[in-house]
Amino acid sequence: MSLQVELLEQSFEKVKPQAEAFAASFYDTLFTDAPAAKPLFAHVSIEEQAGKLLKSLVFVVNNLRNSEALVGALEGLGARHVKYGALPEHYPLVGAALLKTFESYLGADWTPDVKQAWVDAYGVITEVMLKGADYSEAEVALPEEEAPGLPVELLEQSFEKIKPQASEFAASFYDTLFTDSPAAKPLFAHVSLEQQASKLVKSLVFVVENLRNSEALVGALEGLGARHVKYGALPEHYPLVGSALLKTFESYLGADWTPDVKQAWVDAYGVITEVMLKGADYSAAEVALPAESPISKEIAPKGILGVFANLFGGK
Known part of the structure; x- marks a missing residue:
């Protein structure tokens, strides 16, 4: 599927000035519309999750023209989400909340073309992440502690x-x-x-x-x-x-x-x-x-x- 890269980039650019509020609103929408998803976040900080959501969205949009890097990263993300307890049935719930949040923040700029661009993009993201989720338990194991970083x-x-x-x-x-x-x-x-x-x-x-x-x-x-x-x-x-x-x-x-x-x-x-x-x-x-x-x-x-x-x- 060929994504509408320019539409995705332009519409996301309009959201960025309100990025933190956008992310918080996404989680409010998700938990309101899909209470079954809330236990997945029982032991994490929603503020930290909102930060991760923004980081992921920025990464995706910045790499829409770099498919090799994007696919590899999304497959890895899908693998790690298995460890977090994410199941295939959770992906549509997240997608629906994400689209609703975009609609709310873009207002008149949420045109049928922009909506379709994000529907298609989320479909591809879901497909690639689910492909990456097909890993063994050992492969998706997360490090218990964060180690000091490189210079x-x-x-x-x-x-x-x-x-x-x-x-x-x-x-x-x-x-x-x-x-x-x-x-x-x-x-x-x-x-x-x-x-x-x-x-x-x-x-x-x-x-x-x-x-x-x-x-x-x-x-x-x-x-x-x-x-x-x-x-x-x-x-x-x-x-x-x-x-x-x-x-x-x-x-x-x-x-x-x-x-x-x-x-x-x-x-x-x-x-x-x-x-x-x-x-x-x-x-x-x-x-x-x-x-x-x-x-x-x-x-x-x-x-x-x-x-x-x-x-x-x-x-």
Whole structure:
């Protein structure tokens, strides 16, 4: 189904100035029209839930033109909602309350076309989340505690310095990868390296822009890891990519490649690797990184699971 992206973006833009009131009104409507949904929120703060709702809506609308990232994130969100007790029959209740709230806040701007755009969008969201909900109990288990985050500002600031040379950076990454690891080259035998370079830049931008949105980022990375299995990627390729990526950052950042910046990217790549491998559904034995690989040596002091504990938080 082709969504009406511009209508969705424009209508949501009109709601944003009243975003907090909109979210509170949504929950009022949901609990009034569907009291059966209220027990799902018995042990959570509605204010926090309202914040999460807004964050999710912003993420969806901001990524309507980035379907790969959006689908991965929504599948991950669907998986986690199983753990919260969400059932398929709850989705229509949420959808009805959401549409009612949009109608209330948009007023005369809630035209038949806008309504249909949101009906279609929620239908797609539901379909993708329910697909993601088809996970085992182990896969949807949530961490019991939030761990301290990565140095998000360092990652953001250092990547900002790369962006003006993003295309050259990506091309240099592949040159480094193929020079240092010729065994990786056959993976790209049937693809355009220009397109791959563009995808790399897009992925890095997505990661950095969502460092403060761990739920969406984890879902997207798990989906990306699953897709890379189909491309022929194996666990042993991840350290090779990481080593080439760090080398390329060092080359382009020059004096700005400080020990702190280096460690920030080592940790970040460790998290990316762990989450993607989880999405790829490899066994524990298969995901063990070769001890002699450059990226493994960087990560070794913490261990990759230790790095994963620092799940993309940040102030």
